[in-house]
Amino acid sequence: MLTLTSRRMLLFGISALVLAAGIAAAGAMMRSVPDNLDLALEKPTAAGLYKAAIAPEAASIVVGSMHAWTATVRTPSGSPVKAARIGINGGMPRHGHGLPTSPQVTRSLGDGRYLIEGMKFNMRGWWTLDLAIDGPKGPDTVTFNLVL
């Protein structure tokens, strides 16, 4: 079972795997990851209305297991956005399929943090996670790239 063994490892593990793909041409999955993929887990939304960040709740992410993430939404100046509605989508761009589950924000954790339950990745490779954020400043979207 493939695991990334801590939150810290997730962040660094992702970069390491992409790098490995670039230099070692590992497997087909790794080869299908584009060069210079933006792997930031915190970034401005597409229209710049918010800053969004995501982080896994569990210490490790196991391919094939359900798990939770936290999404944090702030204004560009850093104030927490406490009343956002967040829709979650995503998938594997190179495989042409979406997420295997239908994750949802199940509750607000305060300070602009939201619990996303029902996340699962059923295979390794390049995934995108799209958040559609509807907050006080209006709707905006953000796409995160993940490489497992």
Next chain:
Amino acid sequence: MRTAAAIIPSILLGAGLLAAGLHAASAPGARWTEEERATIQSLSLEALPPLPEDPSNKVADDPRAAELGRALFFDTRLSVNGEVACASCHLPERQFQDDVPLARGVGTTARRTMPIAGMARSPFLFWDGRKDSLWSQALGPLESAVEHGGSRTQYAHVVAAHYRTSYEAVFGPLPKVNQLPVQAGPVDDPESTRAWAAMPEIDREAVNQVFANIGKAIAAYERTIQPAPTRFDAYASALGSGGAGNLTDDEIAGLRLFVGKGQCVNCHNGPLLTDNHFHNTGVPAAAGLPEDQGRAFGAKLVREDPFNCLGKYSDAGEGDCSELRFMVTDGHELLRAFKTPSLRGAAGRPPYMHAGQIATLAEVVAHYSAAPEAPAGHSELRPINLSEMERRQLIAFLATLNPKPDSAGSKGF
């Protein structure tokens, strides 16, 4: 002549040494990257975590329930004609499947029988995932008009007559059954349906509980059916300890295709070589059968099933049912998507696909290589154009996933 005779063996010997040298220089274990090595080991039984609990079935790990379930699994009295048991299609000596395209009970089904080993780890059961636990799955065929063909009251009568002691030891007192119709339940047979509707609610409820418990006992037995070690597992283990392993060059080349160019490992991942998900891979429709929507219909069925994880007969709390709560219930990807089967033992159990519509492994590999368009919905596949040699190598590798002849339970896992 003597000189010539002496020279020939030297040349042969030289060629032999050369070949050995080449083989050593390309020693299989040495040619994997760290990434590939990790992927290979992630497919090994050694990477299989302990069997997770099933919160929806409080007797899942009760040996008495498993023993009762074993008896029920083989009991043909649990059928309308007294001739069909679970084991009629799930043959223990044949990996708990039946080697025919479409399962045959009291009639003929529209689907291929699935094996059982490792299924306790699957969040959704059946090719379309219309059940979300082993115990709920076991109930489906019992009420199918073409499988066991019986009804809930019939099965309650069977338990009362033949399993009262063992049932009550596990589940507590059986309800009174004498007043119940011989056949009654929400099944295709109109007489049984009418009889069921005429029963008092309290009786229907009691029978439902017995019915669910039959499933829970069978599930407790099925949880004990686990995959057996294979030659591939031995190879992966040897890789882990720095050894060269026991696979032939062709088998190793096939493994390389499996984790690389063939992209098989995308879906056939983890120690059971399945992602337990549903994919449209353009499998042709089975001739003579009605249109099969696969997961598109299965997702609706499991959501509405009274015996699902969130239902009143489940022992789980809502927090235990995340697979059901967060499953994808609609969208074009579900159309003709079918469950990824485990590849453990697959080389030894043709025919293939959800309706057994592909007869041989060679044809399966040819299908995935060519990636034809789906008869409905959209195939996720893209052509990978494997050469004839590559296809042969891939098949050679798949055979290494058969249980070792000498391993315990190798006949049926």
